[in-house]
Amino acid sequence: MIWVDTIVQGILLGGLYALFAAGLSLVFGIMRLVNLAHGDLIVLAAFLILTVVNLLGLNPFVAALIAAPVMFAVGWLLQSYVLNRVLGDDILPPLLVTFGLSVVIQNGLLESFSADSQKLSAGPIEAASLPLGPITVGVMPLLTLISAVVVIFALNQLFYRTKLGQAFRATSDDAVTAGLMGIRPRNVFAIATGIAMVVATIAALYLGIRANFDPSIGPARLIYAFEAVIIGGLGSLWGTLAGGILIGVAQALGAAVNPEWQILAGHIAFVIVLLIRPRGLFPRAND
Amino acid sequence: MMTNSSKSTLSRGITALVFLALVFVPVIGSRAMVQDLFMVLTLLVLALNWNMLAGFAGLVSVGQQAFVGIGAYAMFGGVILWGWDPLPAILLGGVAAMFLSLPIAFFTFRLNGAYFAIGTWVSAEIVRLSVAQWKALGGGTGTSLPKGTTKDMFGVPQIKDLLGVSSSAAADALTYWLALGLAVVTLLAGYVFLRSRMGLGLQAIRDNVEAARSVGVDPLRLKALVFVLSAFGTGLCGALLFIQITRVSPDAAFSVVDWTAFVIFITVIGGIGTLPGPVVGVLVFYILQRVLADYGTVYLIVLGLIGIVIMLFARKGLWGMFTEKTGIELLPLRHKSLQRSER
Numbered sequence: 001m002i003w004v005d006t007i008v009q010g011i012l013l014g015g016l017y018a019l020f021a022a023g024l025s026l027v028f029g030i031m032r033l034v035n036l037a038h039g040d041l042i043v044l045a046a047f048l049i050l051t052v053v054n055l056l057g058l059n060p061f062v063a064a065l066i067a068a069p070v071m072f073a074v075g076w077l078l079q080s081y082v083l084n085r086v087l088g089d090d091i092l093p094p095l096l097v098t099f100g101l102s103v104v105i106q107n108g109l110l111e112s113f114s115a116d117s118q119k120l121s122a123g124p125i126e127a128a129s130l131p132l133g134p135i136t137v138g139v140m141p142l143l144t145l146i147s148a149v150v151v152i153f154a155l156n157q158l159f160y161r162t163k164l165g166q167a168f169r170a171t172s173d174d175a176v177t178a179g180l181m182g183i184r185p186r187n188v189f190a191i192a193t194g195i196a197m198v199v200a201t202i203a204a205l206y207l208g209i210r211a212n213f214d215p216s217i218g219p220a221r222l223i224y225a226f227e228a229v230i231i232g233g234l235g236s237l238w239g240t241l242a243g244g245i246l247i248g249v250a251q252a253l254g255a256a257v258n259p260e261w262q263i264l265a266g267h268i269a270f271v272i273v274l275l276i277r278p279r280g281l282f283p284r285a286n287d
Numbered sequence: 288m289m290t291n292s293s294k295s296t297l298s299r300g301i302t303a304l305v306f307l308a309l310v311f312v313p314v315i316g317s318r319a320m321v322q323d324l325f326m327v328l329t330l331l332v333l334a335l336n337w338n339m340l341a342g343f344a345g346l347v348s349v350g351q352q353a354f355v356g357i358g359a360y361a362m363f364g365g366v367i368l369w370g371w372d373p374l375p376a377i378l379l380g381g382v383a384a385m386f387l388s389l390p391i392a393f394f395t396f397r398l399n400g401a402y403f404a405i406g407t408w409v410s411a412e413i414v415r416l417s418v419a420q421w422k423a424l425g426g427g428t429g430t431s432l433p434k435g436t437t438k439d440m441f442g443v444p445q446i447k448d449l450l451g452v453s454s455s456a457a458a459d460a461l462t463y464w465l466a467l468g469l470a471v472v473t474l475l476a477g478y479v480f481l482r483s484r485m486g487l488g489l490q491a492i493r494d495n496v497e498a499a500r501s502v503g504v505d506p507l508r509l510k511a512l513v514f515v516l517s518a519f520g521t522g523l524c525g526a527l528l529f530i531q532i533t534r535v536s537p538d539a540a541f542s543v544v545d546w547t548a549f550v551i552f553i554t555v556i557g558g559i560g561t562l563p564g565p566v567v568g569v570l571v572f573y574i575l576q577r578v579l580a581d582y583g584t585v586y587l588i589v590l591g592l593i594g595i596v597i598m599l600f601a602r603k604g605l606w607g608m609f610t611e612k613t614g615i616e617l618l619p620l621r622h623k624s625l626q627r628s629e630r
Contacts, residue, residue: 034401034405036349082595085599091401092345092347093602095404096551096594096598097594099551099594100552100592100594101591101595103552103588103594104592106587107587107591108588219543223405223409223412227405227409230398263412264417267413271394271410278398
């Protein structure tokens with residue numbers, strides 16, 4: 001029974017990682033941009049929610065509704081004025097620019113909010129739990145997983161059922177031809193990054209409620225998100241969810257054997273999957 | 288009006304003078320200066336190696352801290368567990384890093400482009416977490432070199448007598464000279480390698496993989512060679528660094544910020560894909576660090592912003608701008624064509 005419990009906890013943890021990874025996966029799938037600052041942008045969103053909570057005395061869930069459009073604007077501006085300039089065949093410039101951005105955001109937050117641990121307080125729901133057959137699950141972890149599924153379902157609907165999604169897919173397949181059809185790739189990219197930042201805000205909400213955060217934790221979260229995206233396969237959002245859950249389960253199993261092995265087990269699962277399938281579990285695109 | 292080639296000769300003369308001055312720093316300079324320059328030189332070695340990977344072989348690694356860390360730990364293992372003198376233990380560090388690079392290359396070379404960067408990062412994390420399980424060297428908290436190890440190091444008594452300084456100052460001088468030697472050898476080895484047939488192949492790959500393949504260049508073999516060699520250099524440097532630091536812990540030895548982030552900025556600011564770039568970058572880095580020392584992490588923000596601006600507007604960095612403006616080339620990589628052209 002302990003094993004069932006461990007695996008369920010792992011799946012729930014995977015929901016959080018999938019949420020971290022969903023925005024990354026979207027941007028990666030559409031413009032092949034590896035955003036090394038994604039983790040720090042999530043932390044930035046968490047501090048933004050915290051600021052709104054402190055200023056207006058709102059519940060974090062409501063505060064996130066205010067933070068989300070702000071983050072959309074941040075993503076839109078970032079893509080329009082910085083990242084669009086470095087997209088191209090050479091992968092070095094975008095990697096280095098987002099790397100620089102990561103350092104700037106991290107230390108900017110450190111200067112303005114200090115290195116103290118912060119937490120978003122959501123009230124009694126934090127400690128609530130549900131009996132689920134023989135095991136008990138926390139309401140917050142369950143809510144996180146459900147949110148991850150909803151976010152990924154919504155992104156998929158957007159991708160395959162709307163005009164905007166059509167533009168996304170067209171630009172992803174061939175930006176030049178899409179341009180000939182009257183789509184402006186730079187505009188499409190800016191909107192995509194804006195949406196990714198809205199998803200990052202949702203991730204930040206759960207990050208902040210479920211654990212302490214400080215300006216320096218971005219990269220540590222980012223590495224799990226990247227693992228989820230890469231294991232899942234480029235451009236597949238459901239693959240990202242599967243990847244997140246795989247990492248979560250591996251970590252939970254590792255921790256059950258020896259608490260020191262939690263993180264290590266996740267990384268090793270990542271390596272094993274890629275040794276067997278270098279392009280991930282469900283690759284959509286051909287690169 | 289000087290021609291470009293006479294300007295280049297002049298600047299080569301200046302370079303030689305600077306090198307001579309650097310050799311004599313432990314004789315005439317203060318101990319603090321020796322220690323500062325030691326850190327600058329070791330960062331330079333790391334940057335030269337990373338530049339070789341990312342700038343010339345197209346391998347953007349974010350996991351070089353794996354090799355710094357394993358170099359440091361192998362050196363500590365040699366000294367503490369097997370009673371070696373620290374100097375041969377430095378070599379052990381380099382060799383250990385080289386061996387570690389083989390499985391890492393086996394895994395990461397299957398991933399292309401950006402996946403490769405993440406793969407190296409995860410690999411470094413795996414090594415860090417595994418080393419933290421090595422209880423004989425202190426596990427997660429780390430350990431220190433036994434007291435007096437560096438004072439009894441091979442060569443230290445002679446330097447002590449020669450310069451008439453304390454044992455610790457003599458040890459500083461020795462590690463400093465080793466760092467200087469390593470930096471010069473790395474720079475020259477990089478130059479010789481890039482001018483060689485293999486180096487030419489490497490640059491051909493960078494410019495156009497298909498074309499390079501069609502004339503018989505094997506990209507995988509060449510890139511793997513660069514990866515393994517730069518792991519060796521990075522491991523040596525890691526071992527040397529931690530002789531000076533004298534205390535090792537997984538978090539310090541495998542720090543992504545200290546051994547990879549700084550190194551990336553140094554290379555990018557100086558000029559990625561140019562040989563003198565890292566030298567320029569490390570000077571800028573050092574000056575920034577000193578000038579902004581009183582403002583906490585502000586220098587990191589400034590460093591990040593400069594890196595971004597350089598990538599957006601001047602991809603070949605400060606050295607690239609300098610070469611373009613003045614026509615001066617140190618360590619030129621271009622081969623003169625057989626037919627003399629008018630200049």
